[in-house]
Amino acid sequence: MKSLNNPFVIYGYKGAEYFCDRVNEVESIINALENERNITLIAPRRIGKTGLIHRVFEEIRSKSTGTECFYLDILSTRNLDQFVELMAQSILGQLGTTSQAAMRKITTLLGSLRPTLTFDQISGKPTLSVDIARGQGEQSLRDIFEYLKQSGKRCYIAIDEFQQITKYPEQQTEALLRSYIQFIPNVYFIFAGSQQHMMTEMFLSAKRPFYLSSQMISLSPIDRDVYRNFANRFFKASGREISASDFDFLYDTVDGQTWYVQAILNRLFQYSTEMIDRELIAKCIEELVQEQSQVFENYYALLTDNQAMLLKSIAQEGRVHSPMARSFAAKHHLPALSSIKMALDHLIDKQLVCRHDDAYVVYDRFFGKWLAGRH
Numbered sequence: 001m002k003s004l005n006n007p008f009v010i011y012g013y014k015g016a017e018y019f020c021d022r023v024n025e026v027e028s029i030i031n032a033l034e035n036e037r038n039i040t041l042i043a044p045r046r047i048g049k050t051g052l053i054h055r056v057f058e059e060i061r062s063k064s065t066g067t068e069c070f071y072l073d074i075l076s077t078r079n080l081d082q083f084v085e086l087m088a089q090s091i092l093g094q095l096g097t098t099s100q101a102a103m104r105k106i107t108t109l110l111g112s113l114r115p116t117l118t119f120d121q122i123s124g125k126p127t128l129s130v131d132i133a134r135g136q137g138e139q140s141l142r143d144i145f146e147y148l149k150q151s152g153k154r155c156y157i158a159i160d161e162f163q164q165i166t167k168y169p170e171q172q173t174e175a176l177l178r179s180y181i182q183f184i185p186n187v188y189f190i191f192a193g194s195q196q197h198m199m200t201e202m203f204l205s206a207k208r209p210f211y212l213s214s215q216m217i218s219l220s221p222i223d224r225d226v227y228r229n230f231a232n233r234f235f236k237a238s239g240r241e242i243s244a245s246d247f248d249f250l251y252d253t254v255d256g257q258t259w260y261v262q263a264i265l266n267r268l269f270q271y272s273t274e275m276i277d278r279e280l281i282a283k284c285i286e287e288l289v290q291e292q293s294q295v296f297e298n299y300y301a302l303l304t305d306n307q308a309m310l311l312k313s314i315a316q317e318g319r320v321h322s323p324m325a326r327s328f329a330a331k332h333h334l335p336a337l338s339s340i341k342m343a344l345d346h347l348i349d350k351q352l353v354c355r356h357d358d359a360y361v362v363y364d365r366f367f368g369k370w371l372a373g374r375h
């Protein structure tokens with residue numbers, strides 16, 4: 001594969017070479033799947049869940065054991081029919097379905113999905129599409145699981161942004177999925193999601209269908225020394241290096257959150273003729289923050305006065321252990337405790353604030369920087 005101009009990837013997954021660490025996590029996930037256990041992967045946004053799934057699947061595919069890996073991101077689906085359609089499309093699209101015989105089998109098994117084979121007018125490449133009659137999602141889901149079962153192949157299916165299913169109008173989606181997943185012997189799942197309270201509730205509440213049905217894996221920030229060595233591997237190739245103390249500064253500024261670290265490294269790499277020191281790092285961070293200032297301005301404008309005051313106070317402190325403490329309220333001229341509590345709940349619910357190492361922080365680390373710098 002042609003190497004990238006900039007090795008610090010900030011969108012998507014570009015291969016193991018550009019992927020830092022996660023060796024233990026990859027091993028745990030593969031071990032679980034190979035031992036008939038489903039996986040639930042819960043972590044904050046932008047820490048690397050999606051990347052990790054792709055890394056795991058790449059590893060499994062490289063072993064050529066015949067195991068099929070399917071990835072679906074259900075964030076854009078709004079109901080069960082759309083979920084099933086996406087699932088069918090991902091699975092059928094990949095299982096190599098262009099032969100007449102395979103097509104006949106699919107048509108028989110998946111009648112409810114109304115599969116059609118179309119040929120790209122220019123390339124002549126066949127593509128399979130499905131069309132679910134409205135309200136047929138449940139029947140089609142049963143058909144897909146039957147199809148997977150009959151395929152006889154071992155299949156791993158990753159469902160990313162899994163918490164989305166709780167927003168479908170069909171209340172029983174969780175129970176329905178669970179009932180199929182439980183009884184299919186050759187298919188295992190990775191459920192991934194970032195809305196931590198929703199995901200935890202789904203998998204750890206005794207009232208819910210998915211209770212204790214899978215092994216939980218959480219993702220912490222990548223170890224700082226491992227990360228620095230990874231970064232220096234690329235910097236050294238062009239005669240540069242980032243010192244341990246400068247890397248600590250970079251890493252701590254964004255609490256080691258993967259996407260932010262990557263974004264800063266990507267920018268540092270771009271300034272290829274400059275020596276990497278604290279000043280250059282600060283310049284890169286400032287640039288990244290400023291580029292998003294319009295977006296931050298819009299977020300900020302949507303907040304009530306209390307929410308805005310609280311968010312800004314948290315940003316100024318960097319991390320706040322007890323936002324309900326009198327000293328914190330007094331220092332930042334915050335309103336009554338009951339109002340702070342309400343504002344805090346809202347900020348958490350809207351994912352503007354989250355907990356990190358037992359303290360409250362502004363979820364988007366660049367937004368936090370922007371707020372802290374505002375007068």
Ligand SMILES: Nc1ncnc2c1ncn2[C@@H]1O[C@H](COP(=O)(O)OP(=O)(O)OP(=O)(O)O)[C@@H](O)[C@H]1O
Pocket residue numbers: 008009010011012013018019020021022043044045046047048049050051052194222258259262
């Ligand atoms: N281990 C890693 N090494 C290098 N870069 C990584 C790593 N993990 C993630 N990234 C980078 O960070 C970006 C964000 O990661 P990813 O999309 O996997 O996070 P996520 O947890 O799925 O986020 P979201 O919750 O927003 O979907 C990726 O595009 C990738 O460039």
Ligand SMILES: [Mg+2]
Pocket residue numbers: 049050051160
């Ligand atoms: Mg993701």
